[in-house]
Amino acid sequence: MTTPSARVVLKPKRARPLFAGHPWVFAQSIARVEGSPEPGDEVEVVSHEGATVGRGLFNPSSAIRARLYRWDGGPLDDAFWKARLETAVQLRRDVLGLDARNSAYRLVFSEGDGLSGLTVDRYGSCLVALFSSLALHRRRDAILDALRELTGAEGIIARPDRAVAKEEGLDVGDVRIVGTIPEDLTVFENGLSYKVDVLQGQKTGFYCDQRENREAVARYCLGKRVLDLFCFTGGFALNAAKAGAASVRAVDSSAPALATARENARINEVANVEFEQGDVPKILERLKAAGERFDVVICDPPKYAGHARDLAPALGAYARLNHAAVDVLSPGGILATCSCSGLVDRATFRDVLANVAEHSRRPVQILEQRGQGPDHPVSAPCPETDYLKCLIARVG
Template sequence: MSENPSEVETETTIAADADSALAALPVVVIKKRRALPFFSRHPWVFTGAIARVEGDPAAGAEVQVVTDRGEFIARGLFNPHSNIRVRLYSWRADCAVDETFLSERLDAALALRRDVLDRNQPESACRLVASEADGLSGLTVDRYGKWLVLQLTSFALAERRDVIVRLLKEKLSPAGILLRTEKGIRDAEGLQLSDGLLEGEAPPSPMFIEEFGVQYGLDLLQGQKTGFYLDQRDNRAAFAKYTAGRSVLDLFCYTGGFGLSAMVNGGARGVLGADASEAALKIAQANAELNGVADRMAFEKGDAFRVLDRLREEGQQFGAVVLDPPKMARHRSAVPSALKGYAQLNRAAMELLSPNGILVTCSCSGLVSRADFEAALAKAAIDAGRNLQILETRGPAADHPASVFCPENHYLDCYICRVE
């Protein structure tokens, strides 16, 4: 059977239009022998990989990225203010980074949480969009009950904020959408954003979610990150299984996550939580009261190292210690200092553990490799004169997936250990 001439003509016209649209884009040319990571779908094109820019793309403009021989690699969004000069999104020459593209990527991200992970419970919280892992580098979306919280770490996506907000409204019908900014991103990306309500009604303060039977009150407007550390959800539950009858020291406790899980689900004997944020500790205390365990939980404001020093001087010991510090290396130059800090922190924690104690130790410094973190733990154990066994090696909850094409977005390591 012969082809329909009109169909062939239509397909030819569409292809020609796509080629024309691509040809109209500014061109970013990659240096010789530097293109392989981008053919392998790494989404970040740093300034040092670029040979030249042809055309005059504005900040946030779509560009095509090609090899030094002119071979097409991908389409991305340009930012002259950032060391990540281009963020790549589409590796198809005929697929523009437009509203249709954004809508399709959002649909795919939502389908993962809805159809695969079954994270639809209205009283719970979930990460809906995880930046590079969902093909939307620079966009994070968390759901807390009826509210959505956005983080924009890409200038170009921030320029498309109205489109993203409208698409989320159409797909999810939230009660409100809030914007939270990440420390250091304004300078890194040239962003001029302020935290606040973008759409709809403001959430109550506190608002409440449930996680494995534990009730948590949150402050979505003032709390750290987007209001809670959702990535540690499964790690909190895993830790609770080791805590029956144990006394627990929860350092960097924030609003009480690990400690509350140990008390409510694990049957811990008691918990001492410490954090540098007085506001977070007030919420932690309220959460202990909310869950009916305030009589066995105490909270202390203070620097973690000073708290550890005081407890050691007093001769106190615990059956379990949790270390969940903030990011300790934001730049590669800070990695040696971070590793030294991790070793000192873990040594001090081991010195407070009773024999056969449980240590939960975390690193959210993506620049610190798992091998280097384990080496820091080994040094800490040797310096403390203790034997350490890794029982579980864990990462973030499944709604925080990692992209195999972008190793840098693997940022959270969580180890559950036995200390003899």
């Protein structure tokens, strides 16, 4: 068995989480690099004492200098990528049974499936693959061939993840389409139909991670007046309307997203949802000044903390948003608030609601603590994969 020509030697006391299965080797954890690996090359990662940790792929431009994929000494060849993808496909098909219930779900969840830097969503016969690793992107052809063989997908669109393309050294315009991508793509979730724009939409065009949470929040909406903030294409709003909400006001800043949301309401024959474009904090200020009150407020903002340096500002933004949301919530109302920032852990996000309770002088009872769906499995050694928090609380 061949050994990579280059070695990444770690600093003292930096190997333990990697031995345990965490895949990220950060630049500040590296003592030296032996050899001259090119971007995307396979490398051996070893402890400061020289013990082999595992095999990974190297990127000298990224804060994550190497991503680990194997701990057993085997090569990172085409057969390995196909086997790892097959395991991911089998989880969704044989364990979760998603093919039988939903046409929209996450097929590959990056670190959660041992494929750091690759995210794949399935929308019926179409797959959308996002690459957040330069090294995996350079193995794109083999990965897409394996995906098509394993899933029978009629079309795959593969592109770099815009959020990290620059720091990984990826060209956001390097999009590859294999097979046929339908111009008018409709998927089904929780008994509702959704149009999905896989070519121009945010991320892969839809947010499959909130599937179970949309259904859970809807259970509190029967006969209620609902405010859905950051509604995107209408996921929470339409579930609330379907569950019998008296009325739903759905707000987002994106005109294209709202156009799709209105179309989704039309095709589902939902008439009691009012969509509004605008800046959420300003709209909340206006609603408070007008004395508007809602029985259920849903907050599902975009990621506020993409890097460690963003954490403090992000926590401030979450606090302000949730304070403003509570200001328009009726006594005894339900607040469903979310964070998709992996750097904000569950305890810290609960502290945001504790802060809201303190400053609003209103009791907050957390009824449900939820996360992403099971098609986004959490890797035990990689806590960053437990990224989505959804707290459903009663505010007195």
